[in-house]
Amino acid sequence: SQQGEEDPQALSIQEGENATMNCSYKTSINNLQWYRQNSGRGLVHLILIRSNEREKHSGRLRVTLDTSKKSSSLLITASRAADTASYFCATDARDSSYKLIFGSGTRLLVRP
Amino acid sequence: NAGVMQNPRHLVRRRGQEARLRCSPMKGHSHVYWYRQLPEEGLKFMVYLQKENIIDESGMPKERFSAEFPKEGPSILRIQQVVRGDSAAYFCASSPGRGTSGSTIYFGEGSWLTVV
Numbered sequence: 001s002q003q004g005e006e007d008p009q010a011l012s013i014q015e016g017e018n019a020t021m022n023c024s025y026k027t028s029i030n031n032l033q034w035y036r037q038n039s040g041r042g043l044v045h046l047i048l049i050r051s052n053e054r055e056k057h058s059g060r061l062r063v064t065l066d067t068s069k070k071s072s073s074l075l076i077t078a079s080r081a082a083d084t085a086s087y088f089c090a091t092d093a094r095d096s097s098y099k100l101i102f103g104s105g106t107r108l109l110v111r112p
Numbered sequence: 113n114a115g116v117m118q119n120p121r122h123l124v125r126r127r128g129q130e131a132r133l134r135c136s137p138m139k140g141h142s143h144v145y146w147y148r149q150l151p152e153e154g155l156k157f158m159v160y161l162q163k164e165n166i167i168d169e170s171g172m173p174k175e176r177f178s179a180e181f182p183k184e185g186p187s188i189l190r191i192q193q194v195v196r197g198d199s200a201a202y203f204c205a206s207s208p209g210r211g212t213s214g215s216t217i218y219f220g221e222g223s224w225l226t227v228v
Contacts, residue, residue: 033216035219040224041221041222042203042219042220042221042222043155043203043219045216045217045218045219048216088154088155090154090155096168097210098143098145098160098167098168098207098210099157099160099168100145100147100155100157100217101157102147102154102155102156103154104152104153104154105153105154
């Protein structure tokens with residue numbers, strides 16, 4: 001499997017609930033980023049966490065990074081129907097930091 | 113400050129035709145990247161260019177695909193003799209400097225290519 005695999009592949013929750021998505025990767029990284037993609041649209045950058053950071057917050061988003069386990073999680077609190085989208089993690093490799101390696105994404109459905 | 117501009121947004125080509133996708137990076141950005149997204153998959157790196165130079169084309173198919181970023185004008189991703197398997201969304205991204213460390217790569221809205 002490729003670097004940056006998300007889990008679960010699909011997630012369906014009720015509005016107001018929290019959504020947690022996980023990402024695993026294989027090689028050493030400089031940083032890890034999360035993106036959102038609405039159907040048929042481009043990617044929207046959500047948050048970047050550096051390899052020396054363990055947790056980062058942005059509004060209703062909370063990202064954690066565990067470099068010992070080569071994993072990250074994205075938590076969306078108090079979800080809204082507008083959060084319905086695909087979420088991707090992307091890592092860069094230490095030896096080619098300009099190249100982002102994306103997972104296959106988690107498709108989140110927030111039911112009103 | 114306009115974002116990364118891609119055109120066309122949607123393109124339909126018959127097998128064997130050529131597809132040209134254009135990308136204008138954000139103002140002040142001299143580094144351009146192209147990614148491809150197949151249905152239900154994540155983005156895959158294709159090529160990294162700076163003005164007039166291809167820095168890394170390790171993700172580009174060996175045949176039919178080429179990319180350029182001339183001194184003047186947008187970056188162009190060119191696909192010759194398209195086949196059905198080329199149907200995908202092609203995303204351009206740009207950054208002010210090399211690499212992602214500490215800086216964000218900004219993506220365009222994508223060009224959706226359909227080969228019929």
